[in-house]
Amino acid sequence: MKKPLTLNVNGQDYEVEAESNRLLLQVLRDTLGLTGTKEGCSIGVCGACSVIIDGRLVSSCLTLAAGCAGKKIETIEGLAKDGKLHPLQQAFIEFGGFQCGICTPGQIMAAKALLDENPKPSEEEVKDWMSGNLCRCTGYYKILESVMAVVNDKIDPEFAFRKREQTAKIQSLDVYKSVAKTS
Numbered sequence: 001m002k003k004p005l006t007l008n009v010n011g012q013d014y015e016v017e018a019e020s021n022r023l024l025l026q027v028l029r030d031t032l033g034l035t036g037t038k039e040g041c042s043i044g045v046c047g048a049c050s051v052i053i054d055g056r057l058v059s060s061c062l063t064l065a066a067g068c069a070g071k072k073i074e075t076i077e078g079l080a081k082d083g084k085l086h087p088l089q090q091a092f093i094e095f096g097g098f099q100c101g102i103c104t105p106g107q108i109m110a111a112k113a114l115l116d117e118n119p120k121p122s123e124e125e126v127k128d129w130m131s132g133n134l135c136r137c138t139g140y141y142k143i144l145e146s147v148m149a150v151v152n153d154k155i156d157p158e159f160a161f162r163k164r165e166q167t168a169k170i171q172s173l174d175v176y177k178s179v180a181k182t183s
C-alpha cells in the first residue's frame with residue numbers, strides 16, 4: 001500500500017506516494033525523474049547509486065525511501081549552482097575522470113562527502129574513501145587526479161564548460177569518421 005511521504009531533495013520538498021519497501025533509488029529515478037543517480041549492482045557494492053543523506057554517504061539502492069522523510073538528501077543534480085558546475089564536476093571534466101559516465105555521479109557524490117568533512121585529504125585517504133566506488137572504464141587514476149585537483153586548487157578558474165563540450169563533440173566526430181573510413 002502506498003503512503004504519502006515528503007522527501008527533501010537538494011533543498012526542495014517533494015510530496016510523493018510510495019510503498020514502504022520502495023527504495024530511495026527507485027523514488028529518485030522513477031518517481032522524481034532525478035536520473036543522475038545511477039543503478040549499477042543494486043546490492044550496495046558498486047557505489048553508482050551514492051547520494052548524501054544528512055551529510056553521510058549512502059547507497060540509495062539499499063535505503064528505504066520511507067526512512068528518508070525529514071532528512072536532507074543530496075544528489076548529483078543539486079551540485080551545480082547558478083549555472084556553475086561544482087568544483088568536483090569541473091575537475092572530472094578537466095582531468096578526464098570519466099569515460100562512459102555511469103559511475104561518475106556516484107564517484108562525485110562520494111568525493112563530495114569526503115571533502116565536505118575533510119577538504120584536504122591525502123591521496124591515500126582519497127583512495128581509501130573512494131574504494132567503495134567501482135569504475136569499469138577509467139583505471140581509477142584519472143578519478144584520483146580529478147579529486148586531488150580540487151584538493152590542491154588545481155582547477156581552472158576560467159574553465160568554460162560549453163567550449164570544452166563542443167571540442168569533445170568534434171573530437172568524437174573525428175574519431176567516428178576515421179573508424180567509418182577504415183571499416
Ligand code: FES
Pocket residue numbers: 038039040041042043044045046047048049050059060061062
Ligand atoms: S547500485 Fe547501489 S551500490 Fe551498486
Ligand code: FES
Pocket residue numbers: 097098099100101102103104134135136137138
Ligand atoms: S566511467 Fe565508465 S564505469 Fe566509470
